[in-house]
Amino acid sequence: MIHNAIPNVGAAEGDAVREAVDQGMLAIGPAIGVLETRLSERMGGVEAVAVQTGTAALHLALLAMGVSDQDLVIVPEATFVATVNAVRYCGASPLLADVDPQTGLIDLDGLQAFLQNECDTTSNTTTERNTGKTIKAIVPVHLYGHPVDMDALDNILKPYGIAIVEDAAEALGARHRDKPVGGLGHTAILSFNGNKIITGGAGGMVLTPDANIAKRVRYLASQARDDALYFAHNEIGFNYRMPNLNAALIVAQLDKLDSFVARKRDVAGRYAELFADIPDVAMMPEASWAESSCWMSILSLNPEIYTSGAEPIIRDLVAQQIGARPAWIPLGDLPPHKQARRMNGEGARRFLNTTICLPCSTGITNEEVEAVAAATRALLEVARS
Numbered sequence: 331m332i333h334n335a336i337p338n339v340g341a342a343e344g345d346a347v348r349e350a351v352d353q354g355m356l357a358i359g360p361a362i363g364v365l366e367t368r369l370s371e372r373m374g375g376v377e378a379v380a381v382q383t384g385t386a387a388l389h390l391a392l393l394a395m396g397v398s399d400q401d402l403v404i405v406p407e408a409t410f411v412a413t414v415n416a417v418r419y420c421g422a423s424p425l426l427a428d429v430d431p432q433t434g435l436i437d438l439d440g441l442q443a444f445l446q447n448e449c450d451t452t453s454n455t456t457t458e459r460n461t462g463k464t465i466k467a468i469v470p471v472h473l474y475g476h477p478v479d480m481d482a483l484d485n486i487l488k489p490y491g492i493a494i495v496e497d498a499a500e501a502l503g504a505r506h507r508d509k510p511v512g513g514l515g516h517t518a519i520l521s522f523n524g525n526k527i528i529t530g531g532a533g534g535m536v537l538t539p540d541a542n543i544a545k546r547v548r549y550l551a552s553q554a555r556d557d558a559l560y561f562a563h564n565e566i567g568f569n570y571r572m573p574n575l576n577a578a579l580i581v582a583q584l585d586k587l588d589s590f591v592a593r594k595r596d597v598a599g600r601y602a603e604l605f606a607d608i609p610d611v612a613m614m615p616e617a618s619w620a621e622s623s624c625w626m627s628i629l630s631l632n633p634e635i636y637t638s639g640a641e642p643i644i645r646d647l648v649a650q651q652i653g654a655r656p657a658w659i660p661l662g663d664l665p666p667h668k669q670a671r672r673m674n675g676e677g678a679r680r681f682l683n684t685t686i687c688l689p690c691s692t693g694i695t696n697e698e699v700e701a702v703a704a705a706t707r708a709l710l711e712v713a714r715s
């Protein structure tokens with residue numbers, strides 16, 4: 331089996347975990363602070379709060395922004411379901427923004443038109459006319475590691491008083507103009523889930539330039555404990571702190587982050603070379619101002635030529651033990667989120683229909699990349715004929 335994206339761990343990770351075990355520091359311990367400090371430094375000095383998962387990070391970041399059951403939160407249609415679930419955990423309602431069918435990234439023109447035509451703004455508060463609810467926040471997703479154009483998004487949002495929480499779960503190591511994603515001046519979250527570029531088995535992080543947000547996230551992640559000695563709790567909090575064991579593993583992985591991102595980019599580049607002569611397919615383009623983490627290697631098919639779409643090719647690759655994956659199903663097409671207000675889901679449907687996520691673990695060999703490309707090429711030829 332050539333897996334889609336699996337962890338790449340070695341002796342250093344084993345040593346780090348063993349050290350934590352030897353110290354008897356499984357839950358609380360020094361690796362958590364080390365991880366937070368190192369990520370903060372990497373992101374230009376923002377506050378960093380380690381939590382159990384990226385999903386928990388999203389939940390807490392939104393709560394810390396004041397998102398409540400009276401609010402709407404804008405989420406793009408093409409993302410892992412965790413992004414929208416976190417909105418629902420807050421009791422808030424998602425407002426689903428469509429995506430560019432080529433890149434899967436939030437459709438900024440569509441968003442701007444919606445805010446202009448379907449919403450009212452007074453004293454920096456924006457209300458969506460149909461639901462009568464306030465749009466409190468937006469969660470742009472740096473999908474598959476490619477950054478959203480945050481400068482353009484900032485410009486669009488200027489008049490509307492909508493807070494930003496960047497979902498950078500897939501984009502650790504990506505760059506946006508001259509800055510690292512996660513250090514762009516907004517609250518952002520990371521994931522260290524097993525399929526991410528670096529992993530702790532599980533793990534998440536809230537990054538924020540705002541010390542009050544960081545303090546609130548830390549407080550809520552620790553069951554909202556108000557006293558260091560007594561178990562005094564004046565609010566309902568969550569058990570979302572990252573265990574020291576996971577932090578130790580992630581610190582060891584962090585030493586390899588730059589080489590892992592370089593390998594991810596290499597793999598995507600190699601696929602691009604191997605598919606260069608095949609008509610009507612292309613690897614996901616990179617904006618001139620961006621450096622994607624290439625968390626996923628994405629192949630796009632021209633739907634006018636590959637009229638059956640990506641699905642039969644993905645199924646055949648999987649049958650050949652090649653871990654290809656589809657893009658995300660549009661969130662508004664998933665039963666738990668069918669009631670959500672949608673701007674339009676067509677871009678996300680087209681993206682799903684034309685996209686293949688190819689195997690791209692950082693440990694994949696060049697021979698495996700070539701084998702995946704050869705199998706894909708054969709299936710594309712059949713699909714075209």
Ligand SMILES: Cc1ncc(COP(=O)(O)O)c(C=O)c1O
Nearest residue numbers: 383384385410412499521522523
């Ligand atoms: C875009 C996106 N958001 C959020 C998450 C949730 O992170 P976690 O699995 O660490 O909870 C993930 C991945 O798992 C993701 O890909």
